[in-house]
Amino acid sequence: MQKAVDSADAYVIEGKLALPYSYFAGRVGSTFITALRDSKQILGVRCDKCNKVFVPPRQTCERCMADLRENWVQLENTGEVVNFTVVRYSDKHLPRKTPYILAMIKLDGADTPLVHILDEVKIEDIKPGMRVEAVFSEKTTSTILDIDHFKPIA
């Protein structure tokens, strides 16, 4: 089904999809972001039946359907790197100038690793199991970026 290309008078229109938007964070998300923003506390939720602490928090355990919305657990602002990647391509959705490091960090007190930015470390020095701590943002964005990044514990 190969056809000859006729590109005479063919016009390409430049467009842009941009849409300001307001999202409700949800009841659980609201509690999470308020604690992060106002108290620099990272909250997870515990499922007692599954004996598991989840972060980000959620209302319902997807494994056993238990209602978790009141089972808040305050996590430590420290944890360990379990996985990482160095983002080296540049793109407009990326929050940092590249290269920057995205890591999966298992916070102390949580069972599910949280993805976040790892900084103040040389790429060659990153090791699985490395101990890190949260550095909070000076200005709130009311998102997960109220933690600016994680850095190695000196």
Add this chain to the structure above:
Amino acid sequence: MSRRVAVCATAQIKNEPDIWYQRFQGMLFDCFESIVSQTGVTFDMEKGIRNVVTCSDDVFDARTISDNGLTDVVGAHFRGEEKTAQDGINGIGYAMASILSGHDDIILLIGHCKESQPESRHMCTNLAFDPFYCRPLGLDFLNASAFQARAYMEKSGITEEHLARVVVRSRQMAAKNPYARKNKMVTEQEVMKSPMLSDPIRELHAYPLTDWAAGMLLCCEERAHEFTDNPVFVTGFGSCMDSYFLGDRDLTDNFALKKAASRAYQMAGVQNPKDAFDMVELNDSYAYQLPMWAEGAGLVEEGEGRRWIENGGMEANHVNTSGGMLNGNPVMLGGLARALEAVHQLRGEAGDRQVEGAKKALAHGTTGPAGQHHAVLILEK
């Protein structure tokens, strides 16, 4: 299964890096015309197509309800039209359900994606993440897969050398496929030296940006003879969605693929997937995924992906004779492309890459970051 579903025809345009000179409607119309001319199928409301399943993505098309811009060119006006916003292989499962339920005899399935249209496909896949916990970090399908690649390579012992073999072979196979994206041949050394995109994924480990459209006519077994002398039958389908948050998953356990495969195998009566298939198409967006999905689909024992590559398993299992997604298909259509290749093979129409006497094939598709959703399709001659 009392009734079977037949694939009566397929159509596709060539995979290309930038089909700027044709609207996606035109790409689809080429596929549509081909299917109508191959089969003589009509849009008669008694005897013809009463329902069309389309596959497209709102963000890649920059158009909400992306299907409403194309229904007229695929014969979907004044009848049923249903869109799948997942990999198009799920549209085959959906068509199968429509036909087996008796709701319809014939389904036209047709899909498109132009990755060249947005400024960046990674900006599009960033929007697949929630706006609160994940999107602000810059997560997209590429860097999410990098976590999986690192974890799987560590667990399996797969090295840069193994990945290079996967990439080199993909391009060699694709060179025999007239519909495949035309890529430069590469050596293992070139793969291992290609720029790092998101460690450990290098540029040549990632599927290249691609535009494509494809279609398929599906029909109940009793009426297949009206449209083809060479039907291929859908005998199994299964799909499974894994957890959303990357940290909720064990990124290397192939949970969703194993579930999808076991459902498809149960339906098709497949006892031992290791020797059940004459050819297999796996949806490898990134090189590490080929051995990983081979393990998940049960083609090799868990943890044997490395030895499978070393011992010529890709050749022995006739895996990705099309070149695979790794050679270039757009997101949303990787699994549909796998299914089209399986149909070509089973019909004996695969030209220089024909697997002689192929009677039974597996085609696989994924949707979402790091293989969150998997679909497995079994096709038989």
